[in-house]
Amino acid sequence: MQTVTDPVEMQTISEKLRLGRQLIGVVMTMGALHEGHISLVKLAREQAGTVILTIFVNPTQFGPNEDFHRYPRPFEQDAALARSAGVDYLFAPEAGAIYPEGFSTAISCSGVSDLLEGEKRPGHFSGVATVVTKLLNITRPHLAVFGEKDAQQLAVIRRVVTDLNIPVKVVAAPTMRESNGLAVSSRNIYLTAGQRESAGAIWRSLQHALDRLAAGETGLKELAEATATMIASESGFRVDYVAFVDEETFMPAERALKGRSYRILAAVFADGIRLIDNACFASPTHIAGEEA
Template sequence: MRLFKTVDEVRSFINSVRREGKTVGLVPTMGYLHQGHLSLVHEAKRSCDVVIVSIFVNPTQFDPNEDYQTYPRDLQRDVALVADAGVEAIFAPEAEEMYSQGFSSFVDVTGVSECLCGASRPGHFRGVATVVTKLFNIVLPDAAFFGQKDFQQVMVIKRMVADLNMSVQIIDVPIVREEDGLALSSRNVYLSQEERKAALVLHRSLHLAKEQVNEGERSAQQIKERIIKEIQAEPLANIDYVEILSVPDLKPIEIIKGNVLLALAVRFGKTRLIDNSILEA
């Protein structure tokens, strides 16, 4: 397993791989890896000859009040996990390598980026779209792998790839959860013991919504109100949003028909967690 820190190094590696006629899979991450990330790696290994994991805490997707400086980082640990998974290479650049002095070019994906996390984190998806575009241009992968926990991010990237005629297949991989239902996230490390217990209200709420749909409820507003009541009953929970939207365009709906997205963002103390589920009617 090889660790690259510069664009030139990883491009040289990619060129050698391409000369051998091998396919390349990219797993973009911000590091502090967990089993959710490794599920992406395993899917990439099944689909591609060579897998590259990028580890980069991208400053352009954090606003000044967010946790960029304190976001968990442990490259040595990440390298060991990725090596054990059989990955061929890691690309772990410094911020200066990705954003040189005078950097002034950004990618904006409108529409699907403007609701949910896009509304509560202005500029977030511009940073995501820009860094993912850069990674695609550097690695030139045949396929890239993203987790469904960040459902809106996947929709933004798929829209960007389609609109800009990028020759990469976007593969989304199901959410990986703890045994008690909490979705795996690098930010879970921030939670106190009490907050960790309180955060289980997210999974309970998703399950409750599915039960309501299975029992015949089709009003998006009625389900939202029930979910909000469930979350507000948890004293440590502070709701950012609870939304039910169409897929893939992420527009508000009144009646649940076909597959729709239930998306949650809730703060527990200083930690903001997201989760989602597809409701089927």
């Protein structure tokens, strides 16, 4: 594995790989690697001959009261994990290399980025869209793998790639989970053992909502409210939001229609530590009581 810190050097390497007809896959991370990241690397490896993993804690996607300065940065451990996972190139630039003096460009993506995380974290998705676009331009991959745990982020990236005609295939990877259903996340290290166990209630509540949909319920707004109440009943939990969106448009959805897919998303504070999760439901082609 070769570690690269200079964007121009990384571009040069990628260009040579492309000229050599190598298929390049990229996995973008902020470090603090875990089994979820490794699953993305494995998926990239299945589809590409060369895998680039990026580690960059992006300051522009953190709000003023968020955890940028204390975000875990165990670089040596991350490098060892990347090497053992079969990463070919580790791109780990400093902030000044990505945002040099005089940098003044930002990418915004309206619509899909306006609600939920976009509303709760102003400027977050502009920071994500900008850094992802830069990293795609630097690494020049044929495909980029992102996890479904950050479902709205994935939707924003797909929108940006489509709208800006970026020649890359966006590949979605399933969410990795701990034994109790808690979505694997770098921020899970902030949780105590008790909080970690209790946080499994988020996934159980989302699954309960999907079970009710499968049983024939169609009122998504009411079901989201009931799910929020269920999560909030767990001691030490405070719900930021629970909402359903249409899987294709990512716009808010209040009633399940036949043949459509929906995603329920949740953001929950566990004694101040913010956790997100989501689950997808595909409506049957016929719902009782709905006209054809």
